[in-house]
Amino acid sequence: MKVLRLVAVMFLTLAGITVATADVWEKHGYDQQFREFPDASPSRRFPLGTDALGRDRLARLVYGTRVSLLLAPAAALVSCALALAAGGIAGLAGGVAERAILAAADLFLSLPWFFLLLIARASLPLNVSPAISVTIMFLLLGVLGWAAPARVIRASVRELRHADFILFAHASGIAPWRILAAHLAPNLRPVLRARFWIAIPAYILAEATLGMLGLGISEPLPSLGGLLRDLESIDISSRLWLLAPAVLLAAVMLSLQVLRPADPTL
């Protein structure tokens, strides 16, 4: 297990360094179209060939991975922060507030999030740059993903709220928000960490799903989801190098799973 974790750390570090330094070593931009070479096979000039518009597949893979690896954790952070606030208030306050927050969480969980995303995306302003649109997309994923972790955190807070140190904090007149931030949050860290690691691959896959439907990140910015979408319409039997985005996504997900701490609530 230790070896596996080491391999996962090494892989993610290597992937992180590669994508972070892409501007230095990558010769072609991810959006540069070499229209004389559409769908080219791998060559010295294009190590992973080119896509249908003659764009360097390696450049697109590297920049697409950068987008996904940067923004999925950010979205996971947003949903964990929202979950901490909602779950913490519900667990601490109890009564009507707890019931209201739980009802809202149930509602969010029962709603088809995919259609929510479609509606949210359709109502966004159109004239935004791809960088902003991708940020909004992951932000939406983060905001919509608060409900499940909030329920878990609320359960943990309920267990903790009768602990001596919390009772003591209450008795000392400490404000509830401070109890949540300074006393409960550190004790919820294992749960939050677990939920954070669970959310990252979920958001990468969610973006990939939207990308498969052509509703993901707008052109010309690449993402792992958008690159996977290319596979849908391409005959890969004789061109196995086209599987690179799928292999990379699988490797990233596996590494994240290996590194994910056990969820203490399970």
Add this chain to the structure above:
Amino acid sequence: MKHFLLFLLTLALRGAELHFALAAEPKTVDPFLVADEPAEAIRYLTEGSLVRVNRLTQQPEPELAESWQVLANGRKIVFHLRPGVTFPDGRPFTSADVADSFSKLLAPGLHSPIADPFRTAKGTVKVTAQGKYTVVAEFPEPVPQALRLFDQVSMVSAAAAQRPAPGLGPFLIAERKPGVSILLRRNPAYWKRGLPRLDSIRIEILQNRDLELLRFRRGELQLIDKLTPELFDRLRADSPASAMDAGPTLDSEFLWFNEAPRAPIRGMAREWFQSKNFRRAISLAIHRDDLCRVVYRGHASPAAGPVSPSDKIWFDQALKPDPFDPAGAKKMLAAGGFRLEGNTLRDRAGNAVEFSIITNAGSVTRQQMAAMIQQDLAQIGIRVNLVTLDFPSLLERMTRSLDYEACLLGLVNVDADPSGLMNILLSSASNHPWNPAEKSPQTDWEAEIDRLMLAQASTADAAARKKSFDRVQEILHDQEPIVYLLHPNALAAVSPQLEGVTPVPFFPHTFWDAEHLDVRAKQ
């Protein structure tokens, strides 16, 4: 022994089953409410009409009407029905059925899209039975090519309690499994003796085009009516005899800018879009040849206007597609008051020129075209943001909220006649893309288009119509309210097992002559 011989005879006479797929479930099987391509396919195979436009020659041919006379400068058509035709229930087909079919079709409550062409500003067509086998259709004003309109109208039994009822086409709907398949069986009462040759057609609903090709290769489907360029090339590489390119269709792919005064867009953007120099510059900056070569893999032709060069009658031969000319585009922009600062184009007020193009999610070719246009326009300093939307959201923005700046879409054109473009080119039309439903034409050239389109629609004089429509094409080419990009080819796959297929550029590309198709038994 006698039974055995009868069995052998039955086997010998038994026709085969054709298998193909539709990309979606037909939204309706009511022949009067057909508005989508899958439903049109089912209607085409199961319903009979008075005349049929031959998809190969594009000429109207006798069908349930064995002859006709066009009178009063195209205002009146007298149809003589074919005697001896019966519905599958044995009822004879007579003029009463024709009159009843039109009465149902034109009922105001039905809102049939097929009925629209039969309504003019002066009123609606009147169809009356005169004797058992004579029908008279009278239009309130001359309608050019009126005969062709009757190709779309299915003849339904006056005794039918509901629609669809077994009709007069070569096949009947025998089984319908929503979302899975539709089984059509030979119509035993079909009026053409010995036809159709096929015993049945099983139409599957398959949304995935790759899966459709895979099943074709396995021999589970015998034809694909519409292939994407990529799938076509893939098929051609390993089965050249099955891949058929029928040449340019009447369809077109185009881009337009939202010029509607009531659209909730930036005022400066509307000013750009209303500038002829701006629109012309955009057209010159787009590399149409590259779009055809890269996105359509050579299976498309650059467009000069709404009419495909394959339409030898209506295409204005004097028009040529705009060449790729970024230098010319920059000059045009300079003449319009724009200036290039570094890599950014700025308008008179110094605003950077940046706009968004919306298109529908799910169309790989449109998204690729949009990405290429994005790069082409970057060369003249324009930043384009691409947005793909699901179709309902796209329609909502295009037709109701008008909250978009530019849109990339296509038009599937089944009718070569210019009157088919009335609902797009008339300024009052709700589908007038760049400024829908204008109360009065906003510009002189739109007023001229209106006048010319109405003029060509109100005369049966072919030369006068051609002259008017040529001028319309010239105005569109000069003003570029719609930047026409290309006309895609009709690409189909036909199994060597299938006999009698002649692919054509018009829908349905492969099964337009379904009654003569046959499937050879596997060797």
